[in-house]
Amino acid sequence: MDSSPYSTTSEIFAVGGEDYLKEGHTPTTLPERQDEILKLRRSLKPAARGAGAENTFLSGKAGQGKTAAAKAELAELEAFADAQDLDLTTVFFSCEGISSSYTLACGLCEELGGENPNGHPMQKVLDHLWDAMNDIGGTIIIVLDEIDNLGTDDKILYSLPRARDKDYVNDDVYPSIIGISNDLQWRDNLDPAAKDSLYDDSIFFAPYDANELRDILSRRASKAFRNTSLVYETSEGEAFEINIDLDDDDGSLAKAFNEIDADRTDCTLLRINSGVLSDDVIPLCAAYAAQDKGSARQAIKYLRKAAAIAESEGDVRVEEEHVRTAQGEAERELIIEGMEQLTTQGHLALAAVTILELGGHSGIRTRDVYDVYTSLSDYIDADRLAQRRMRDHLIELDMLSIIRARKSASGSVGGEAYTFELRVEPSTAIEVLEAVSRFDSVDFDELVKNWLNEQQTLR
Structure with a gap:
């Protein structure tokens, strides 16, 4: 059975190790976010005295530890409240797919009271929410992750x-909100009254730098991979090695520091010792992510994919070339996801460029794209934008690394001239477009043939 390609034996991953490299894993400690956590702790401090926490807004790009920091600090507060017999309730609510205050209010009613009043008028729903809070009593902290999905419905x-x-x-109820958003400008678009009342404190999570990402990856790797350990240095210059107990994730690292009588805050992570990772793997994953978004999630993804690629190729050690392959695959996946999430107008602009490129066109001008775009718009019965607005969608595709826009030395009066070309394989673009329901009736092969025939006729 060991010869099966699905054998559970891995020369690279520890048993259960992959879980530490998945998005669902929430670390219990975040050394790189201690300043932000201390600010959040100040906002939550009144709740430890039986009052209401401050309303707080956590912002920063995806993968910066906002959600993990909120979960870790609320877990600390909940443990304290249990020990002190404080009346504290916390609710963690994801706003993914929530686009209105009404839907959010219904969801919170269900979370707090067990009943979803969907179908009732908004005021009735809010009355249900207040009744649920009154039944619970005490301090109620509601964390709204991805709060920007609400848009301006505040x-x-x-x-x-x-x-x-x-x-x-009631007087014994203290509700407060912690909002978490990847959109740095979202709060600025709220009604001034809502903005002023909603957030007493605002905490920004800046992108991680390469050194911080290296340390984050090292800690994850020490749990994820075989024969891998961490080497720390105390403030007195004494180095010591720590092996993580995979069966005791919640306390093993802290216990290790206690055993050597070292304060973790006074220690520096020197390096990682690994029998399955070459020395340049973690620094390269960290550098790729730091140059792009500074996202821990992205860096961890590179490391996980690199290890999976090495294993699939029968290698027992992850090398630099595996990381480079992983980064290329991850970028391709990201671009495909970006194409899938385009609006109808974005898909039309992409389809027009793709048809022209499949027809052998190069250095495609805006007016050529617009000619195909208008035909496609009519064909699928979509609104037709003016040429300048259609070009804005082409520029957006350039920003998403789906096409490349090149600005010419000169353009028409009052405007700039561009040429366009695909950055992805045409077959990849067609595959994505054919999966869009609005394009179900479109035969791209036929459209390319028609365009080629038109060009021959014009000649």
């Missing part, structure tokens, strides 16, 4: 922080 974001002042809830 009714509930205005009402919740003012629930006590407006006597919507």
Whole structure:
């Protein structure tokens, strides 16, 4: 059975190790975010005294530890509240797929009271929410992850922080909100009244640099891979090695520091010792991610894919070339995801460039793209934009690394001239477009033939 390609034996991953490289894993400690965690702790501190926490906004790009920091600090607060017999309730609610205050209010009613009042008028729904909070009592902290999905529908974001002042809830109820967003400008677009009432504190999570990402990857790798350990140095210059107990994730690292009588905050991670990772693997994963988004999630993805590629090729050691292959695959996946999430107008612009390129066109001009774009728009019965607006979508595709836009030395009066070309394989673009329901009736092979015939006729 060991000869099976699905054998459970791995020369690279430790048993259960892959879990530490998956997006769902939440670390219990975040040394690189201690400043941000201390600020969040100040906001939560009133809750430790039986009052309401401050309303707080956590912002920063994806993969910067915002959600993990909120979960870790709330876990600390909950443990303290249990020990002190404080009346504390925390709710972690993802706003993914939530686009209105109404839907959010219904979801919170279900979380807090067990009943979803969907179908009732908004005011009735809010009354259900206040009743659920009154039944619970005490301090109630609601974490709204990806809060920017609400857009500018801020009714509930205005009402919740003012629930006590407006006597919507009883005097012994202290509701507060922690909002988490990847959109740095979202809060600025809120109604001023909602913005002022919603956030007492704002904490920005800056992108990780390469050194921080290296340390994050090293800690994950020490749990994920065989024969891998961490080497720390104390403030007195004493170096010591730590092997992580995979069966005791929640406390093994802290226990190791206690055993050598070292304060973790006074120690520096020197390096990682690994029998399965070459020395340049983690620095290269960290450098790739730091140059792009500074995202820990992205860096971890590179490391996980590199190890999986090495294993699939029968190698017992992850090398630099595996990381480079992983980075290329991850970038391709990201571009495909970007193509899939385009609007109809974005798909039309992409389809027009793709048809022209498949027809042998190079250095494609805006007006040529627009000619094909208008025909496609009519064919699928979509709104037709003016040429300048269609070109804006082409520029957006360039920003997403789907096409390449080159600005010419001169353009028409009042505008700039561009030429366009695909950055992805035409077959990849066609594969994505054919999966879009709006393009179900489109035969791209036929459209390319028609375009070629038209060009021959013009000649």
